[in-house]
Amino acid sequence: MKLGVRESIDKSIKLVVKTTGLLVIAILGGIFFMLLWNTIAFFLKIHPLDFITGTQWNPSGDPEVYGILPLLVSTCLVTLGAMVIAIPLGIGTAAYLSEYASMRVKSVLKPMIEMLAAVPSVAIGFLGIVVLGPGIADIIGLSNGLNAMNGAILLAVMALPTIITVTDDALHGVPGTYREASYGVGASKWQTLIKVTIPAAGPGIMAAVMLGVGRAIGETMTVLMATGNAAAFPKGFFHSVRTITATIAIEMGEVPYQTTHYYSLFAIAAVLFLITLGVNLTGEYFVNKFRKYHSA
Amino acid sequence: MTNKPIKLSGSSVNVWFGSKQVLKNINVEFPRNQVTALIGPSGCGKSTLLRSFNRMHDLSPDARIEGEFLLEQQNLYEKGLSVTEVRRRIGMVFQKANPFPKSIYENINYGLKINDVPKNERSEIIENALKESYIWDEVKDELQKPATRLSGGQQQRLCIARAVALRPEVILMDEPCSALDPLSTLKIEELIVKLKKDYTIVIVTHNMQQAQRIADKTVFMYLGEVIEAGDTHTIFHNPKNELTGNYVKGHFG
Numbered sequence: 001m002k003l004g005v006r007e008s009i010d011k012s013i014k015l016v017v018k019t020t021g022l023l024v025i026a027i028l029g030g031i032f033f034m035l036l037w038n039t040i041a042f043f044l045k046i047h048p049l050d051f052i053t054g055t056q057w058n059p060s061g062d063p064e065v066y067g068i069l070p071l072l073v074s075t076c077l078v079t080l081g082a083m084v085i086a087i088p089l090g091i092g093t094a095a096y097l098s099e100y101a102s103m104r105v106k107s108v109l110k111p112m113i114e115m116l117a118a119v120p121s122v123a124i125g126f127l128g129i130v131v132l133g134p135g136i137a138d139i140i141g142l143s144n145g146l147n148a149m150n151g152a153i154l155l156a157v158m159a160l161p162t163i164i165t166v167t168d169d170a171l172h173g174v175p176g177t178y179r180e181a182s183y184g185v186g187a188s189k190w191q192t193l194i195k196v197t198i199p200a201a202g203p204g205i206m207a208a209v210m211l212g213v214g215r216a217i218g219e220t221m222t223v224l225m226a227t228g229n230a231a232a233f234p235k236g237f238f239h240s241v242r243t244i245t246a247t248i249a250i251e252m253g254e255v256p257y258q259t260t261h262y263y264s265l266f267a268i269a270a271v272l273f274l275i276t277l278g279v280n281l282t283g284e285y286f287v288n289k290f291r292k293y294h295s296a
Numbered sequence: 297m298t299n300k301p302i303k304l305s306g307s308s309v310n311v312w313f314g315s316k317q318v319l320k321n322i323n324v325e326f327p328r329n330q331v332t333a334l335i336g337p338s339g340c341g342k343s344t345l346l347r348s349f350n351r352m353h354d355l356s357p358d359a360r361i362e363g364e365f366l367l368e369q370q371n372l373y374e375k376g377l378s379v380t381e382v383r384r385r386i387g388m389v390f391q392k393a394n395p396f397p398k399s400i401y402e403n404i405n406y407g408l409k410i411n412d413v414p415k416n417e418r419s420e421i422i423e424n425a426l427k428e429s430y431i432w433d434e435v436k437d438e439l440q441k442p443a444t445r446l447s448g449g450q451q452q453r454l455c456i457a458r459a460v461a462l463r464p465e466v467i468l469m470d471e472p473c474s475a476l477d478p479l480s481t482l483k484i485e486e487l488i489v490k491l492k493k494d495y496t497i498v499i500v501t502h503n504m505q506q507a508q509r510i511a512d513k514t515v516f517m518y519l520g521e522v523i524e525a526g527d528t529h530t531i532f533h534n535p536k537n538e539l540t541g542n543y544v545k546g547h548f549g
């Protein structure tokens with residue numbers, strides 16, 4: 001009797017787990033198909049080549065123009081700026097944490113970094129509007145600091161916790177015997193870090209960078225608040241830009257249902273999806289490589 | 297047996313990790329061009345003693361070291377003496393073969409770069425070091441192969457080559473064969489015996505047969521102290537201390 005009860009519990013739990021698993025797949029598939037479906041609808045009206053090579057995004061103009069380039073370049077500009085700041089800072093901080101910091105410093109710094117990851121993006125965007133933006137405007141002598149640089153710095157701050165944590169893990173994963181071997185032939189701590197530990201952690205650090213890039217590309221609220229949202233073709237770091245994510249967030253609320261404009265937002269979302277997919281796959285590739293290499 | 301001059305010595309050595317004293321008033325001497333074995337039950341401080349000589353404890357903040365460490369006349373802890381210099385003169389081979397995840401060639405080249413050996417001399421030094429460590433014939437055609445793909449025994453001989461390439465005067469070995477099969481172990485033992493012509497060797501071993509096969513002198517340690525030191529034959533067949541006798545007969549350990 002008891003055995004029968006246990007078996008039926010077992011069976012029903014298995015069923016529940018299976019259902020939730022299938023549900024997740026169904027939701028993912030649904031999103032993917034909705035994206036694909038609406039993107040196709042868009043491409044029936046606008047030629048894909050015009051879309052990809054168009055240098056103007058002006059859906060409310062006459063005639064309507066749907067060139068993704070200004071948005072794409074904006075996204076790339078902000079992400080690039082963020083990574084130029086966050087990668088050296090992140091790797092440096094992680095190296096300090098794993099190789100130099102005392103237990104005391106670590107026990108303060110690590111929770112602080114984790115807390116940084118918990119700050120909502122609205123709050124960071126707000127800081128960009130009231131503190132960082134005006135600061136940049138003052139230094140450069142602009143009337144308005146809401147530009148690509150502002151967004152890049154904020155995104156760097158947001159990507160830092162990911163980059164630091166994953167790089168720190170990667171450095172910790174490097175066997176201590178490598179460091180000993182390096183010290184054994186007379187290398188200093190610094191030489192060991194640069195020539196042995198960081199190269200050995202290379203794939204893990206690449207994965208950290210990719211995760212950081214993914215975080216920066218997909219971020220919406222902060223860039224929406226901080227970069228000025230000019231749909232014109234970006235002219236540089238100290239000009240207003242408008243990223244793909246911000247464009248979707250701004251325009252989706254107002255666009256009439258099933259118009260070309262409506263479909264176009266799915267098309268740029270699909271492009272964003274492809275980019276983040278590529279970044280994630282690259283990151284995944286490096287994570288696996290790192291694992292394989294350390295289990296060997 | 298004629299007595300060779302002392303190459304390396306430690307006197308009144310005390311080492312603490314935090315508040316725990318690991319080495320207690322140790323006095324040891326290692327004669328030049330001889331193999332000296334450090335034996336004793338695990339945890340008695342053999343590795344700690346070995347690593348005091350090439351200053352590997354410098355990087356552990358909770359280690360405290362007292363005593364005089366001499367390489368011939370040179371005080372190894374003298375102010376102003378760089379650890380790079382100490383470690384060039386005193387090489388080390390570790391318990392687990394630890395080649396860098398780099399090519400065979402680069403594994404040896406790394407130490408040469410660190411020690412500022414001129415570029416045009418390096419490839420000859422690398423070849424000689426590999427020959428001296430009896431691994432040249434096995435790897436000469438694939439110097440660019442990752443060192444991690446070599447067998448365990450080959451990796452350990454590569455690590456010996458890495459140490460030898462810097463022309464050290466002393467080579468410290470911490471249980472270099474403990475992870476190897478009997479055949480690889482035998483090869484390393486042969487190598488050690490050949491190396492003593494040019495180097496002074498100190499080797500930690502748990503293998504009593506190995507100590508008797510390769511060591512001229514043996515130091516027996518117990519609970520952080522040196523109990524007895526002398527000719528290997530005497531330590532194994534005619535020990536003065538009862539504890540030594542019990543240990544080498546395998547009554548504890």
Ligand SMILES: Nc1ncnc2c1ncn2[C@@H]1O[C@H](COP(=O)(O)OP(=O)(O)O)[C@@H](O)[C@H]1O
Nearest residue numbers: 313318336337338339340341342343344345356
């Ligand atoms: N870095 C360290 N910090 C604290 N204690 C240590 C450290 N290294 C070794 N010890 C302790 O010192 C004692 C001697 O260790 P070790 O020299 O490794 O012994 P052996 O090599 O003879 O097995 C052990 O009790 C060990 O736990």
Ligand SMILES: [Mg+2]
Nearest residue numbers: 342343344470
């Ligand atoms: Mg040991």
